[in-house]
Amino acid sequence: MAAFPEIGKIPYEGPQSKNPLAFRHYNADEKVEGKTMRDHLRFSVVYWHTFRGTGSDPFGPGTAVRPWESGSDTVENAQNRARVAFEFIEKLGAPFYAFHDRDVAPEGKTLAESHKNLDAIVKVFKEEQQRTGIKLLWGTANLFSNPRFMHGAATSPNAEVFAYAAGQVKKALEVTHELGGVGYTFWGGREGYQCIWNTDMKRELDHLAKFLHMAVDYAKQIGFKGQFYIEPKPKEPTKHQYDSDAAACLNFLREYGLKDHLKLNLETNHATLAGHTMQHELQVAGAAGALGSIDANTGDMLLGWDTDQFPTDIYLTTQCMYEVLKYGGFTTGGVNFDAKVRRESFEPIDLFYAHIGGMDAFAQGLKIAAAMRADGKLAGIVKERYASWDSGLGAEIEGGKHSLASLEKLMLEKGEAASNRSGRQEMIENLINTYL
Amino acid sequence: MAAFPEIGKIPYEGPQSKNPLAFRHYNADEKVEGKTMRDHLRFSVVYWHTFRGTGSDPFGPGTAVRPWESGSDTVENAQNRARVAFEFIEKLGAPFYAFHDRDVAPEGKTLAESHKNLDAIVKVFKEEQQRTGIKLLWGTANLFSNPRFMHGAATSPNAEVFAYAAGQVKKALEVTHELGGVGYTFWGGREGYQCIWNTDMKRELDHLAKFLHMAVDYAKQIGFKGQFYIEPKPKEPTKHQYDSDAAACLNFLREYGLKDHLKLNLETNHATLAGHTMQHELQVAGAAGALGSIDANTGDMLLGWDTDQFPTDIYLTTQCMYEVLKYGGFTTGGVNFDAKVRRESFEPIDLFYAHIGGMDAFAQGLKIAAAMRADGKLAGIVKERYASWDSGLGAEIEGGKHSLASLEKLMLEKGEAASNRSGRQEMIENLINTYL
Amino acid sequence: MAAFPEIGKIPYEGPQSKNPLAFRHYNADEKVEGKTMRDHLRFSVVYWHTFRGTGSDPFGPGTAVRPWESGSDTVENAQNRARVAFEFIEKLGAPFYAFHDRDVAPEGKTLAESHKNLDAIVKVFKEEQQRTGIKLLWGTANLFSNPRFMHGAATSPNAEVFAYAAGQVKKALEVTHELGGVGYTFWGGREGYQCIWNTDMKRELDHLAKFLHMAVDYAKQIGFKGQFYIEPKPKEPTKHQYDSDAAACLNFLREYGLKDHLKLNLETNHATLAGHTMQHELQVAGAAGALGSIDANTGDMLLGWDTDQFPTDIYLTTQCMYEVLKYGGFTTGGVNFDAKVRRESFEPIDLFYAHIGGMDAFAQGLKIAAAMRADGKLAGIVKERYASWDSGLGAEIEGGKHSLASLEKLMLEKGEAASNRSGRQEMIENLINTYL
Amino acid sequence: MAAFPEIGKIPYEGPQSKNPLAFRHYNADEKVEGKTMRDHLRFSVVYWHTFRGTGSDPFGPGTAVRPWESGSDTVENAQNRARVAFEFIEKLGAPFYAFHDRDVAPEGKTLAESHKNLDAIVKVFKEEQQRTGIKLLWGTANLFSNPRFMHGAATSPNAEVFAYAAGQVKKALEVTHELGGVGYTFWGGREGYQCIWNTDMKRELDHLAKFLHMAVDYAKQIGFKGQFYIEPKPKEPTKHQYDSDAAACLNFLREYGLKDHLKLNLETNHATLAGHTMQHELQVAGAAGALGSIDANTGDMLLGWDTDQFPTDIYLTTQCMYEVLKYGGFTTGGVNFDAKVRRESFEPIDLFYAHIGGMDAFAQGLKIAAAMRADGKLAGIVKERYASWDSGLGAEIEGGKHSLASLEKLMLEKGEAASNRSGRQEMIENLINTYL
Ligand SMILES: [Co+2]
Ligand SMILES: [Co+2]
Ligand SMILES: [Co+2]
Ligand SMILES: [Co+2]
Ligand SMILES: [Co+2]
Numbered sequence A, B, C, D: 001m002a003a004f005p006e007i008g009k010i011p012y013e014g015p016q017s018k019n020p021l022a023f024r025h026y027n028a029d030e031k032v033e034g035k036t037m038r039d040h041l042r043f044s045v046v047y048w049h050t051f052r053g054t055g056s057d058p059f060g061p062g063t064a065v066r067p068w069e070s071g072s073d074t075v076e077n078a079q080n081r082a083r084v085a086f087e088f089i090e091k092l093g094a095p096f097y098a099f100h101d102r103d104v105a106p107e108g109k110t111l112a113e114s115h116k117n118l119d120a121i122v123k124v125f126k127e128e129q130q131r132t133g134i135k136l137l138w139g140t141a142n143l144f145s146n147p148r149f150m151h152g153a154a155t156s157p158n159a160e161v162f163a164y165a166a167g168q169v170k171k172a173l174e175v176t177h178e179l180g181g182v183g184y185t186f187w188g189g190r191e192g193y194q195c196i197w198n199t200d201m202k203r204e205l206d207h208l209a210k211f212l213h214m215a216v217d218y219a220k221q222i223g224f225k226g227q228f229y230i231e232p233k234p235k236e237p238t239k240h241q242y243d244s245d246a247a248a249c250l251n252f253l254r255e256y257g258l259k260d261h262l263k264l265n266l267e268t269n270h271a272t273l274a275g276h277t278m279q280h281e282l283q284v285a286g287a288a289g290a291l292g293s294i295d296a297n298t299g300d301m302l303l304g305w306d307t308d309q310f311p312t313d314i315y316l317t318t319q320c321m322y323e324v325l326k327y328g329g330f331t332t333g334g335v336n337f338d339a340k341v342r343r344e345s346f347e348p349i350d351l352f353y354a355h356i357g358g359m360d361a362f363a364q365g366l367k368i369a370a371a372m373r374a375d376g377k378l379a380g381i382v383k384e385r386y387a388s389w390d391s392g393l394g395a396e397i398e399g400g401k402h403s404l405a406s407l408e409k410l411m412l413e414k415g416e417a418a419s420n421r422s423g424r425q426e427m428i429e430n431l432i433n434t435y436l
């Protein structure tokens, strides 16, 4: 029995369509820069928000109406929900999904029971993947909800919590592997601190690094070749998360010899909470060869918490796709909607509206970015701006032919540097508007 | 002729004093943990704010009344100002000062003329250092005020600007060396971007790294053994500075092989603009072996720009000194007041009030931090909190004896981790209040 | 059977005490400015955080260990909890408490059943108030948790929700009256908007005003003479609350003829989320004759949500009590701890630590504020600063004797205004430190 | 001799144009909702940023290249600059401009001399207005730059500063009147505080109100019928401005009997610094009948100061124009570009790029807003959402036919309110994208 009987496969109807249940821009088979939109965007639906989100917030319980839920936290209900999820993803036309272990199956009274519950769902996932062709973008373990993780998981002052988390990640890696997952993500959860006074930051970071090395080792052991990601976030739930932004993650990965093993999974709302634009974070990751995947959402710039809203701003989606294209496009990663419908959008159909809007905004962003690249005006401005480094003095400096002394000598002779050129920020902002 | 004839050497009068021109806590020769306050705190006065600050802001020109200023930007006026500065620092009783090249001497029409002007002031500095025993904590070059640096210095798209900056740093290093400077600081200036669309971030960072390597090489060449520092700041003047926080700096230093050559000079207001507490930044730097020096000030947590106010909050100064003591105290660094009097505090005597307040707040913070360390209650709480890592399972994990598989096995047997203990944040916050 | 058998009445032991379960500053019978600390501070414990808080957050369920809870949402459990609450408040020595209707009694399936459940608890409250002498600072109705209030209560686009809320407030007013409550508070709940595009702000505000007028009318009808309060908060749970800060509340009260009927209940964390210091909000309210009561807590200035932490910063508590004393002290209001223990402080004893710390911090703030007032230095500085308005030209202007024309004439003659005087901010900040 | 010889009148070339010196959307004579774009948008160029901005910032002096400037602060230079300004505005095709007294003419040594200097420029303005048909949107007095205003103008603790400011405003009103100005604006300048401890907020606000009443009286006396505006801003240059946001201004205006005399001049960057969207502020003003004019710019949501950037985001301009149209369009007000080119955009031509981009973005916003209104979908959603208030119970409540008691009775009978409807935020956000 269908959970969304009134909804068929969401069609592409083109930019003029006024149908709120159709795509205006996302045309999966349409080619952009020689590749289909499907392969460029690699859209992914997240299990946690979309199938486990209730609309609860710190001021009230859930509001979501989800007729397929039995209301009991059983394996049966979880299996049924899994079928509903695949119905949704299939009708939407997203090629991927992502999940945490505890989102998909009930936590048992023991680790063994939790493993068993998870297996029961993975069985359904496999069947549904087979049936629909939908794939797993990445799996992960929820190491933050259960009270045992109140002080962190790998960074807990309680060594047995580290051990428990290790057991949980081992299983999550196994099922991700079993499901053919293309990646595996570590998001910080409660790896950080609430109270700096009671915290041994260095020791906690040592433990976190050890934990990640164990995961890397185990993946090799079982032959899991998916990409590992680390997802930066500056705060929430802890007062300060260790993986606060792209630079903090890279610093940590470099310090502990992990940089070759993990790329970054960047989220817009996390970027802005950390004081950066998403475009900045994408460039930091890209420049370090660590741009892995993106958690596509948006925050409210006037709110100080992670609102995880669906992205509809085409400036934002253009920026994202421009950077993704610049760094060669996604390989293992994709556009994963780590986003949730508002508490007031409590009907099942709102899940469709929300994802359609996000997918369309990203498809439009992709087309705009490709247009910007096609005429090359912006790239030309940048190239011209750095022209002094392409030959002569600049090239000599880049080539290692200068020292403070040789450059001082040069400038003592010249007296003053060559004139600067206008940065043309306003003209560039206008130029971008011409592609919209 | 004295600039501050009505002010003598600022005396220590003890906590009961009501004299606004006396110290209540800073007693230079008093020993704390076996070392004098003077040697613990290593107070430093900054030339730029204290002797070049006018009180101008984006909405109006300067207000400061500085009777010793002739009003003309001549070497003579600059030399006279230098004498006034030493009179001030001596009366205040601070053992150090810090400066930028362009703060102390007028910029000439050519680099050569600027060099010459600088030499004329350095001559006075040497005499005054000799006369008073005051030392140079660190020197630096102003690579951001002159319009030539509008797009950055080492990261300018204009290669000749890089060259000019190199010449300027060479000279600044030489005079810092000549004055026996204990350190040399790089603060980002305009090394960052206003408009990410016109910026090649990777190429700019490559240039910045090359620039710092040149400085390291030149220091070695001239025998300058002072410590190099890099000072994080997230924004202002640019929309985004590359050296945005401690982690971003460390990531950069690691990436470009500079970590052994530079430590961090941390500033409170920069920390909070980046979304971190100063205590956080101190721990990040300390854990990385990169805690160099501090720019002591405070921001206004409700304002979004660098207000550089004098620090008077003893919670803040306690946090600073607790971390400094924890990481072994300053070696080359010190407590450098990168702070300015408010625009409305326009009289010379306000400079005294401001510095006295800052020094007293840090001296009180030092005494409180030492008391906290003396009874060891807080350290005991932390030690106890991580006790599970000191033996048994925790010690085995730290010792590399475990894998995901061995830990899973353990937890499958146990079923659940040992209970957690309360974080006791409220009790700890109360405890800290008992030391005030 | 006692819920806290190991805890007796919290004693006052004086500033030297190291006992974490004793007061160091709060000495209820000690007189300050001729009035006991008890009567100055009028401490109040909130039922919602302290007895209904579980430590859940958006990333995980509750952690709190509360042995007295049966785990079922029954009237019996609620009655038992009420007895525990009074045991706690009595041992703590707070003279007041505050509650929402739905915190204290289970919500029924109908409004009638909810009323009945509430009555069952009010009965226990009356007995316990009688037994202990503890009083009700204010009551209120929870008009935000139940999903029916998802779009607001008085501002809901659903008229029946307005009606339901009216019924709930009627009952809450009655029980507050029955319990001898000194006040009744309206906090915005979800009165605001998530999405400005779907919102008719003007119509919603008209409804809110009507709602408050109905409450004022009904209070008069039943003879409830307690003070009504409105509590500003800028955001959370909605994207934008209508009662965003003191000024917004006053503007609303003035516009709708409600200013004589409601005062403000100010909360520190709400003030800072709105971009103001608590001291600012206290002055805005005080100057408008609307300073009613305070919700004593603190936020984390680097986090963007309402953390509702216990206040321990004595600068903050000094500012609060200085303003409260300046405006004549509390009449109906008090220091109400709208604060919660951290999720990681999950043991019952943490509730004691937290409240003791908050009470001590406020008691210390009261003593410091009184000392500042006793020597009058600060007030003297302010008086002197405005001296030009006390006679001559200033007095003439205040007395209405001038116009633009007469003042222009004066200044055309004088040419320039008299010199300004330094604002002395740094000296004042140092001065405040001398009282700590 | 033309200052911009290479630039002619900026033409409208339509959406397909790639000419950066042409409009793609602003077609002055094109009608939208029956009125020309010219009359809808009433674009205004600000004298201060555009002709007096140098690009200086707290970290360096100006960068702007302005060949027409003689470099001396003379009346002659000011007169020449005025001619340049009108050449620019005319070529741009903006029908209005706005100025501060001290922007346009040099401040003299006495008030009398300043008056005389101003008159010399006003003479040129009159000639140029005549010649070009350009009009004055509003005038104002700069009461914040001169050090005499360091502690405020009308709120200065120095009564003579109040008097001086009064003289200055009198003159500014006279010249605004003489130039046929359609309005006169009060922006707070330094009316606020840096240090709350040394401030008597109530007394300062009393003075501010008196000052505004004097201005209102004088306007009546001289027959000036232009609209007065007050412009909210929360901070900068002071730590806290009194006119912090729309609600704070309205509260002040109501308290002091000024609401009939002043409307609001809203600025986007000020709105966001205060924690509100511009759309929110427009609605607050509109609902209070106080929506006067807008200072069109944008801030950087990740920077905490007033960046005053040119607005190019069409979501923003759509929101602005949707609200302006909703409240009946501008009467006296307009779209005034209180915006400045970036320090790095230092060439004269950047002034054209910047204004063209802003005008086009607003013209596009106007067309989008009109399209949204034309099909009425959004308005229909809102109307439907509040339908329960249009008849039956809702209409009875609005009509004053209910009390808490009557509503309780109703709900005791019904037991529960009627179901809510989804807020449809995501669908609405998608809908808006269809108009872009
Ligand atoms: Co995410
Ligand atoms: Co998120
Ligand atoms: Co600094
Ligand atoms: Co700073
Ligand atoms: Co509250």
Ligand SMILES: [Co+2]
Pocket: C267, C269, C270, C306, C307, C308, C338
């Ligand atoms: Co709160």
Ligand SMILES: [Co+2]
Pocket: D187, D231, D267, D295, D338
């Ligand atoms: Co403005």
Ligand SMILES: [Co+2]
Pocket: D267, D269, D270, D306, D307, D308, D338
């Ligand atoms: Co502005």
